[in-house]
Amino acid sequence: MTEPVTSRLARLGFDVPRLGFGLRTALASCLALVLAWLMGLEHPQWSAMTVWAVSQPVRGMLVEKSLFRALGTVVGTLFGVLLVLIAGNNLPLMVVSLALWIGLCVGIGNLLSGLISYGALLSGYSATMVALLNTQQPAGQIFALGGDRLLTVMAGVVVGLVVGLIFTPRDAEDQLAGRVRRTTSDILRAMAAAFAGHSSETRTEAAHRLLADIAGTEQLFDTRAAGSLRSHRSIRALRALVQAQVAATYWIRTAHNLPEDRALGDVLTMAAARLEENAPGEQVLRSLEAALAQCPEQSTATVLRQLLDSQREHLATEGEHSGLASIRNRVVLHRDWVGARHASLRATGLLLLIGAVWIVTGWSVGAYVMLGASVMITLFSTFETPSRIMGHIFIWQAIAAVAALSCHWLLWPLATAEWQLIALLSPFILAIVPFFAHPRVASGSMDYVMALLLLSHPVLPLERSFADSVAIAAAVVSGPLLAYLAFRLIWPADARRRRRHLTGMMLNEISEMAGNPLAPVRHQIWRARLHHRLLKLIQSVSRSAESLQPVTSGGLAVLAVGDAIQQMHMLTQNQHQPPRLRRRTTLALKRLQQLRHAPLAAARSLQRLADRLQQDHHPAAWDVENAARAISLNAEFFKHPE
Structure with missing residues (x-):
């Protein structure tokens, strides 16, 4: 029996679904090329x-990326046109304005998440596309260039969207909800095990495993x-439910x-079974309510109530009246202020x-060098280790430069009509499809198409000289090299530094809480943000070869220290507490403000406070002692470099 083509391709190492996606995208880009020419x-x-920029294998991503591609292009084009009108022939003013605009867009793009971040980044280099290419054409053409930029992008968005919607299957949303459901079930079983007398070591191992599972789901x-x-x-x-899961994992630990x-263990096990069986939502909620009704103490009740409320809100968004559902559990996300500032200054x-x-x-190709660098330094600024992909992009862009020069100087001189230019260019676009679908060479391959098209202007007459074509190609290819130097040497950006900045923000917030008497008021906001930061940190470490356990x-x-700080601030604000106890608590809070510099000193101060609280049988004693023990056992984590 003849082996199916797809099986043979898979045996050769090709990603068959990606091969189909690449072929579909390449054909759609050729269609858009023809359509824009006909217009x-x-x-x-x-x-x-x-x-190529908007096409996605997932339907939801396709629709939203097309939207933000359009919005980003409009904003960037308007800024580029306005800048040209204001700056005129004042090149220094244009350069400075574009650099500041790119820096602003890169900073915003690194602060935001999802495709709105892509829209912000696109607003940056779309302005450079209009303003810099305007310097390469006769004066007074800025409105024509700006309009052409908008119409060509919109035509590409429409073609990419229509073709994608025809061939892209609907998103399997239930798979993600199913992962969250299974993790909630695992958490309930771990809680049941805690009431069955399982050891703290067993619960600690379960907590580490659960956090890794939660982080793996959250990144999707x-x-x-x-x-x-x-x-x-x-x-x-689901984010609110995941934050409740982190709180429950902390309780398990x-x-x-x-x-x-x-x-109570049997009721929790029953609730877990309901989730595993994908039982109707009302049955799941009744099981959680039954568990909550049997809770022996407040901390367990708080965890179960948060899980119950989050589960109820999630089920409401999945129901028939999902548009009316409100999310009461506050969702607070991590914003990478340090990374955003560095990315902005770097760009x-x-x-x-x-x-x-x-x-x-007076570099004749200075505009193209600046354009190529602006795209690279902008789009890849959100990557965890952007310098790693710059080498692949440089190779593919160099191949694209050779392909563009070959097409322009070997084939296009044979054409007598513009449609022939487009027909001769199309095979060069289609040629990338097999490489795009093979894991060994796929990295950076899409930039081959981008560079090829950027260097190809299928309009008669062909006006550039061969020397100009080579110079412009070299200028564009220099973009990833310059970006590599910026990402690797000038202002380094890599996964280890990003993790260090993230950990630093977590610890700085602890220190700020210790010095802020109003910290108890903002405790829930702090915990929600820390939960998300912890998950981001775990995700980053998971992509490396490092152990997850220290993280x-x-x-x-850190969560333990935060809970202790909340208790300590309430102690200092309680006028009925003995003055000596309040002074000792204030001293411990001051030690915590210097936690990054002297973690063991802070731990000793907390332990002394815990001993005094235990003598008075104060309910905060265990939280303070737990924080002291946590700092001592994780001193290296807390002694974080600036």
Whole structure:
């Protein structure tokens, strides 16, 4: 029997679904190229580039990315046109303004998440596309260039969207909800085990495993939220449920003096079984309500109530009246202020440097160098280790430069009509499909198409000289090299540094809480944000070869310290407490403000306070002692470099 083609391709190492997606996208980009040419647009290749930019194998991502591609292009084009009108022939003003605009867009893009981040980044380099290419054409053409940019992008968005909607299957939203459901079930079983007398070591291992599972699910939320308001609301409810899961995992790790309660354990096990069986939502909620009714003490009740409320809100968003459901559990996400500031300064500095060289030397291809660098330094600024992919992009862009020069100087001179130029260019676009679908060479391959189309202007007459074509190609290919230097050497960005910044933000917030008497008021906001930061940290470590245990232990220790700080602030504000106890508590809070510099000193101060509280049989004694123990066991995590 003849082996199926798909099986043979898979045996050769090809990703068959990605091969189909790549072929579909390449054909759609050729269609957009023809359509834009038929519309009489000056740069039809921009439409083909847009198809590659918006095409996604997931329907929701396709719709939302198309939207933000359009919005980002409109904002960037308007800024570019306005800048040209204001700056005129003042090149230094244009360079400085573009560098600052790119820096602003990169900073915003690194603060935001999801496809709105992509829209912000696109607003940056769309402005450079209009303003810089305007310097390469006769004066007074800015409105024509800006209009051409908008129309070509919109044509590409429409073609990419229509083709994608025809061939892309609907998103399997239930798979993600199913993962969250299974984790909730595992958490309930771990809680039941705690009431069955399982050891703290067993519960600690369960907590580490659960955090890794939760983090693995959470990183899928941004892509699955795209496509509709209903999807966004559903993911927001799942985020609230995930934050409740983190709180429950912390309880599993730290709960103490629990009585053996077989009845409560059986109810929790029953609730877990309902989730595993995918029982109707009302049955799941009744099981959780029954467990909550039997809770022996407040901390367990708080955890179960948060799980119950979050589960109820999630089920409401999945029902027939999901549009009316409200999310009461506050969702607070991590914002990478440090990374955003560094990315903004990196992009601004690189473009100012390139612009200064262009102004001083009068470089004929300075606009193309700045354009190529702006795209690379912008789009890849959100990558965890952007320098790693720059080498692949450089190779593919160099191949694209050779392909563009070959097409322009070997084939296009044979053409007598513009449709022939497009027909001769199309095979060069289609040629990337097999490489795009093979894991060994796929990295950076899409940039081959982008560079090829950027360097190809299928309009007669062909006006450039061969020397100009080579210079422009070299200028565009220099973009990833300059970005590599910026990402790797000038202002380094890599996964280890990002993790260090993230950990630093967690610890700085602890120190700020210790010095803020109003910290108890904002405790829930702090916990929700810390939960998300902890998950982001676990996700980053999971992508490396490092052990997860130090990160999960350190993150849970930070939660313990935060809970102790809340109790300590309430102690200092209680006028009925003995003055000596309040002074000792104030001293411990001051030690915690210097936690990053002297974690063991802070732990000793907390332990002394805990001993005094135990003498008075104060209920906060265990929380303070737990924080002291957590800091001592995770001193390296807390002693974090600046």
